[in-house]
Structures are given as structure tokens and as C-alpha cells.
Amino acid sequence: MSSNLDTVALAATTLLSNYRQAPLALVRGKGCEVWDADGKRYLDLYGGIAVSTLGHAHPKLVAAITEAAQSILHTTNLVYNEPSVRLAHKLTSLTKPTPNAAPVLTRAFFCNSGTEALEACVKLARRAAFLKGEPTRRRFLAFDNAFHGRSMGALALTGTPKYWEGFGCDLQAVTHVRYGDEAAVRAALAAHSGEYCAIVVEPVQGEGGVLPAPQGFLKLLRTLATEAGALLIVDEVQTGIGRTGLWFGFQREGIEPDAIALAKGLGGGVPVGAMLVREELNGVLSPGTHGSTFGGNPLATGAALAVLQTMEDERLVEQVATMGETLSRLLRDVARKHPSVFEGERGLGLLRGLIMRPGVEARTMLVAARDRGVLLSVASERVLRFTPPLVIKTSELEEAVRAIDAAAASITAVATEITQRSG
Numbered sequence: 191m192s193s194n195l196d197t198v199a200l201a202a203t204t205l206l207s208n209y210r211q212a213p214l215a216l217v218r219g220k221g222c223e224v225w226d227a228d229g230k231r232y233l234d235l236y237g238g239i240a241v242s243t244l245g246h247a248h249p250k251l252v253a254a255i256t257e258a259a260q261s262i263l264h265t266t267n268l269v270y271n272e273p274s275v276r277l278a279h280k281l282t283s284l285t286k287p288t289p290n291a292a293p294v295l296t297r298a299f300f301c302n303s304g305t306e307a308l309e310a311c312v313k314l315a316r317r318a319a320f321l322k323g324e325p326t327r328r329r330f331l332a333f334d335n336a337f338h339g340r341s342m343g344a345l346a347l348t349g350t351p352k353y354w355e356g357f358g359c360d361l362q363a364v365t366h367v368r369y370g371d372e373a374a375v376r377a378a379l380a381a382h383s384g385e386y387c388a389i390v391v392e393p394v395q396g397e398g399g400v401l402p403a404p405q406g407f408l409k410l411l412r413t414l415a416t417e418a419g420a421l422l423i424v425d426e427v428q429t430g431i432g433r434t435g436l437w438f439g440f441q442r443e444g445i446e447p448d449a450i451a452l453a454k455g456l457g458g459g460v461p462v463g464a465m466l467v468r469e470e471l472n473g474v475l476s477p478g479t480h481g482s483t484f485g486g487n488p489l490a491t492g493a494a495l496a497v498l499q500t501m502e503d504e505r506l507v508e509q510v511a512t513m514g515e516t517l518s519r520l521l522r523d524v525a526r527k528h529p530s531v532f533e534g535e536r537g538l539g540l541l542r543g544l545i546m547r548p549g550v551e552a553r554t555m556l557v558a559a560r561d562r563g564v565l566l567s568v569a570s571e572r573v574l575r576f577t578p579p580l581v582i583k584t585s586e587l588e589e590a591v592r593a594i595d596a597a598a599a600s601i602t603a604v605a606t607e608i609t610q611r612s613g
């Protein structure tokens with residue numbers, strides 16, 4: 191088998207250089223542990239960026255994928271397939287705004303990624319306005335620092351210039367305002383009254399630095415969207431499927447969105463995305479107006495069903511809430527112990543960030559943690575992000591934070607030495 195170096199060397203001349211990649215190749219995983227091509231073991235605290243819901247090689251997910259491969263992988267959407275219909279039924283049944291309410295989203299469209307789920311939402315909102323005889327109602331309200339994906343439509347919603355600079359996307363159609371800022375939202379809605387087809391929001395800005403919406407903000411947006419005649423679209427690509435300790439982030443405020451976008455954790459590593467919408471919006475995307483060749487295939491939807499079923503069997507959503515508290519406490523402690531490195535921690539459930547002090551590179555910490563066998567990601571330059579598999583155990587969280595403690599100590603030691611030498 192190839193070593194890390196073999197794969198990295200071949201990649202250097204063959205892969206498009208659009209990613210900043212660590213010089214290692216992962217070859218296998220089990221639960222929250224993964225191994226690279228040279229046999230080094232790591233704890234996976236990024237979970238494939240909020241994707242590996244059940245950890246690696248979970249027997250129930252392996253069984254579902256095997257079952258699909260042995261029966262039928264692909265059917266087209268010219269016919270039905272049972273896993274996709276059962277997944278639609280299961281997913282929509284989970285969209286209760288509050289535990290005793292009826293599900294609010296009753297219809298599912300399947301695609302293959304978060305970007306595609308957002309793209310479907312964008313088309314839904316425009317088309318809904320068009321069908322109501324308001325073709326000029328085309329504007330979206332979205333937020334600074336937001337991330338909604340990388341197609342031209344989803345990119346225009348993404349409120350971070352570094353993602354769209356130089357691509358010429360349709361930014362005239364989007365007004366971005368400060369996340370959590372009620373006055374700014376009201377002003378933007380008033381400035382283009384009658385033009386908005388949708389407000390698009392993340393319950394926690396994930397890529398933007400693990401920033402939860404201030405309490406009450408989603409409720410406010412629900413009210414203002416209705417008043418403005420616009421849809422409320424909640425981007426749950428990162429927050430959905432149990433990540434925050436609830437099935438969906440919107441449930442934290444008990445609101446009723448018009449549509450949500452899902453992907454990342456839904457397939458536990460098998461690519462699958464979804465848009466869920468309210469009953470009244472069914473029919474907006476009539477036959478011929480939207481679709482996907484791969485979307486809803488039995489492989490992806492069978493995998494997603496196994497993920498949801500296993501989450502229920504193992505009571506994972508409840509577990510995320512308690513594990514999230516444990517991780518929060520461990521991160522708070524390590525931040526307090528190294529005040530020159532960390533400013534603090536924030537997040538919900540198992541979507542958490544350690545905030546670096548200005549001047550300390552999150553990427554330096556990332557590498558120092560990786561050297562000590564812990565895989566993490568960076569969000570918005572300044573935040574070290576934790577999105578572990580939802581099956582992670584207390585002992586694994588403790589082991590990971592011990593490694594971060596050691597990594598922070600090494601960075602402090604280097605900084606002290608530099609200061610002493612230059613002083």
C-alpha cells in the first residue's frame with residue numbers, strides 16, 4: 191500500500207490545487223478513530239466536517255450501503271424507489287417545531303450536497319413569487335459572514351467576500367446584513383419593500399466561526415419574513431441531524447420555517463442533501479422545473495435512513511445535548527488554563543469553537559493538535575472548530591482536550607522563547 195508521502199506526491203501533480211490539505215492520507219476508521227497511510231492513529235474531532243454522524247464503519251451504515259449495492263444502486267427519478275420515500279416520510283416527521291406540535295415540513299426533495307439543497311431553496315423562493323404573479327419579487331435577505339455553498343446561486347447568498355470575489359455572481363439580488371442585528375434587518379426590509387422572496391439564515395453560523403444566533407433572532411425573522419411576504423429558509427446543512435442537541439437548529443426557538451436545507455450529517459458520509467418544504471409550497475417546483483439525476487437514489491437514501499434509525503435507537507440526539515455540555519466545560523477549562531492562546535469557547539451541542547486570541551493563528555493550533563493525534567478544522571481563521579461524530583464518548587473528548595492542552599503549552603513555550611530572545 192502507498193505511504194502518506196506517495197499519495198501526497200502524486201496529488202501534487204494531478205489534483206487541482208483548490209484545497210489546503212494536510213500532508214497525510216486517511217485509509218481507515220472505526221468509531222471516532224482514524225488511521226493514516228503510515229499507520230498513525232488520530233481522534234477524529236472534525237467528523238469529516240459534521241458529516242460522519244455515526245463515526246466510521248458503523249455496522250448499521252455498512253449494512254445499509256451493502257444492501258443497496260446488492261439490490262439496486264440507482265433507479266432514476268422516472269420511477270419510485272422505496273428508501274427515498276421512506277426517508278421523506280421519516281425526515282418530515284421529525285420537523286416538529288416543539289415536541290408536541292405537528293411536523294411543519296411535509297415534502298422532501300433529495301439532492302447530493304448542501305449547495306444543491308440551497309440552490310433548490312433559491313429556485314423555490316423565486317418560483318413561488320413568480321407563480322403568485324410577483325416576478326419582480328426576486329431579492330434575498332442573507333447575513334454577513336454566512337456560508338451557504340459554492341454554486342453561483344448559493345455563492346451569492348454566502349456573506350463572505352473571499353468566497354465570491356472574482357466569480358461575478360448575482361450579488362445585486364442579495365442584501366447582506368449583520369447577523370443578529372434586528373435594526374439592520376428591519377432597515378434592509380424597509381429599503382426594498384415588496385422585493386424580497388426569502389430570508390435565508392443559519393441557526394448557528396458554522397463556517398463563519400461557530401456563532402449561534404442570539405436567542406429570539408429566528409423568531410424575529412419568522413415574524414418579519416411573514417410581514418414582508420417572503421419565505422423563511424433555514425440553512426440546516428451544518429446544524430441539522432442532531433448536531434446542536436435537537437434534530438434541527440430551528441427547534442431551539444420553536445419556529446415554523448417555510449423550507450430547510452440539509453446535507454452534511456444526513457448520510458453519515460454518503461453524499462446526500464435534502465430540501466424540506468411546507469405543504470403549501472408543494473407544486474411550486476412542478477415537473478420539469480427542477481430535478482437531479484443522482485438525487486434520491488437508493489444508495490444515498492438507504493444510508494440516510496440507517497443514520498436516522500440508528501440515531502433513534504441509540505438516543506443520540508439526547509446524548510449530543512449532554513456530550514455538548516461536557517465538551518463545552520472541557521474547552522472552557524483549557525481556555526482558562528491558556529489565556530494567552532484562547533479567548534474562550536462557544537457553540538451549541540457538538541458544534542463548538544475554541545476562539546483564538548488575536549495574533550495566535552488557529553492554523554498553528556490545528557497543526558500542533560494534529561501532531562498530537564487530534565484532527566480539527568478551522569472556521570473563519572480565528573476559531574478552532576469541533577464537529578465530532580455524534581457517537582463520541584466522554585473519554586475521547588477528554589483525550590482530545592488533553593492533546594489540545596499540550597499543543598497550547600507548546601505554542602506558549604515557543605512564544606515565550608521568541609519574546610525572551612528578542613527581548
Ligand SMILES: *Cc1c(COP(=O)(O)O)cnc(C)c1O
Binds near residue numbers: 303306337339340397
Ligand atoms: C457546508 C455547508 C454548505 C454547503 O454544503 P456542501 O455539501 O459543501 O455543498 C451550505 N450551508 C452550510 C450552512 C454549510 O455548513
